Amino acid sequence: MPERDPNIRKKDFEQVNCGYTQSEMLKEAKRCLQCQKPLCIHGCPVGINIPEFVRYLSNNNPKQAVIVLKQKNNLPAVCSRVCPQENQCEKFCILAKKNESVSIGNLERYAADTTARDDLNDVIINKKDIKIAIVGSGPAGLACGGDLLKMGYNVTVYESLHNAGGVLRYGIPKFRLPKDVLDLELYNLKKLGIKIILNTFIGRTKTIKELFDEGYGAIFIATGAGLPIFPKISGENLNHIYSANEFLVRVNLMHSFDFPNYDTPIYKARNVVVIGGGNTAMDAARTALRLGAKNVKLVYRKTENEMPARKEERIHAKEEGVEFITSTNPLRFIGNEKRFVKAIECMKTELGEVDNLGRRYLSKIIGSDYIIETDMVILALGLHPNPTLPSLVDGLIVDSHGYIITDDSLMTSLPGIFAGGDIIGGATVIEAMGMGKKAAEGIKKYLKNN
Numbered sequence: 001m002p003e004r005d006p007n008i009r010k011k012d013f014e015q016v017n018c019g020y021t022q023s024e025m026l027k028e029a030k031r032c033l034q035c036q037k038p039l040c041i042h043g044c045p046v047g048i049n050i051p052e053f054v055r056y057l058s059n060n061n062p063k064q065a066v067i068v069l070k071q072k073n074n075l076p077a078v079c080s081r082v083c084p085q086e087n088q089c090e091k092f093c094i095l096a097k098k099n100e101s102v103s104i105g106n107l108e109r110y111a112a113d114t115t116a117r118d119d120l121n122d123v124i125i126n127k128k129d130i131k132i133a134i135v136g137s138g139p140a141g142l143a144c145g146g147d148l149l150k151m152g153y154n155v156t157v158y159e160s161l162h163n164a165g166g167v168l169r170y171g172i173p174k175f176r177l178p179k180d181v182l183d184l185e186l187y188n189l190k191k192l193g194i195k196i197i198l199n200t201f202i203g204r205t206k207t208i209k210e211l212f213d214e215g216y217g218a219i220f221i222a223t224g225a226g227l228p229i230f231p232k233i234s235g236e237n238l239n240h241i242y243s244a245n246e247f248l249v250r251v252n253l254m255h256s257f258d259f260p261n262y263d264t265p266i267y268k269a270r271n272v273v274v275i276g277g278g279n280t281a282m283d284a285a286r287t288a289l290r291l292g293a294k295n296v297k298l299v300y301r302k303t304e305n306e307m308p309a310r311k312e313e314r315i316h317a318k319e320e321g322v323e324f325i326t327s328t329n330p331l332r333f334i335g336n337e338k339r340f341v342k343a344i345e346c347m348k349t350e351l352g353e354v355d356n357l358g359r360r361y362l363s364k365i366i367g368s369d370y371i372i373e374t375d376m377v378i379l380a381l382g383l384h385p386n387p388t389l390p391s392l393v394d395g396l397i398v399d400s401h402g403y404i405i406t407d408d409s410l411m412t413s414l415p416g417i418f419a420g421g422d423i424i425g426g427a428t429v430i431e432a433m434g435m436g437k438k439a440a441e442g443i444k445k446y447l448k449n450n
């Protein structure tokens, strides 16, 4: 996939990957061996018939290709851009053995983008007079809602923020996922019949009991994981230390990069340190560069091999100038007399023996302390499930980390209330979507039996 020059793209928020031309698409699609027993399908958490959509593309028929994609995935333009394909479908491609896997994600993007404005929605037959409420408009909620619509139910999605999409809207920056791509996918779902009600925090603006009183037959909770984890070390409350969530929400959802045209300020630092090694850390580091930082360092406690971020994001971050400082743990944040962060005391680490669960111990190297100077720190150490709604529903059982507990059909401890996505412990967009689809099946069965 052709990409924009790192020295140019790091100064703006435009998309990094340019997309295939028709001839590039045809060349790539024709590499697919159309295996008799395709393993790639098993690598896809929603089970897309990959050889079939690729075959349509190799015949230059993106419309039919996207119809195949949409049978299993109502957000193909999004997933093609953010799915970790190298660990999913592409990992199981027979050509991966020679390191030449078909670029399934890039082909999916071509099919979705070239047909984005075509009216390819299913016609809904068999409409039922039953209403279902979905709480949260992220990928889990949208996948569940899309499938329930196709089954004939009336679906209303409640979203606490002023714009829909969950992390796709407020977390993933537009240089990876342009917001007009998300808007088009949402437009197609709305045309299919999904109703999205914004600015409504379920639990506070309206309770779960009130939803049932309004006649909803079942409720799907897909409120995600947005509660930042802090390192619990000295100085973490100093000024100019942000959680990655707050930093990214300010930029992506509240458009602070365009202050004062938009009313949200953000501190534009010269020297930024991001702590973490996942997709969130990469997004925060690359966003800080685009806001004008001259030096962005990424501090991670293990080696680059252990980083959970997608390989492509790591490569892009390095190409754009983000400096990786690995095997390093922060010990404390140091502030100036006005309590603004000015440095981080760190210590080097090393990976030790493997324990009986296959994890490697991490030990600190005594005497290896050193100082990194900085004017801003962004903490990207992971996220816990959003606790507010579960804490407001009597009888809704959560585990010790706050994840809602469900049975195999994704029903919670309360009849008629289902849950899925990051609020029960997902980690990726496509996993959240897979759970949304599974919950839709669970809700259908529940309504049939009740």
Ligand SMILES: Cc1cc2nc3c(=O)[nH]c(=O)nc-3n(C[C@H](O)[C@H](O)[C@H](O)COP(=O)(O)OP(=O)(O)OC[C@H]3O[C@@H](n4cnc5c(N)ncnc54)[C@H](O)[C@@H]3O)c2cc1C
Pocket: 082, 083, 084, 135, 136, 137, 138, 139, 140, 141, 158, 159, 160, 161, 164, 165, 166, 167, 168, 171, 172, 200, 201, 202, 203, 222, 223, 224, 225, 226, 248, 279, 280, 283, 310, 386, 388, 389, 420, 421, 422, 423, 426, 427, 428, 429, 430, 432
């Ligand atoms: C910065 C970042 C980058 C990421 N990058 C990738 C990536 O490249 N690839 C990938 O596969 N995954 C990525 N992920 C993970 C992925 O985005 C999540 O796993 C996925 O979005 C989870 O979907 P969800 O629907 O469960 O929750 P979310 O996307 O979190 O959506 C939950 C929605 O519920 C709303 N909500 C919460 N409480 C209430 C309430 N009480 N009432 C009404 N609405 C409520 C929230 O406002 C939100 O809109 C990333 C995550 C982050 C944070």
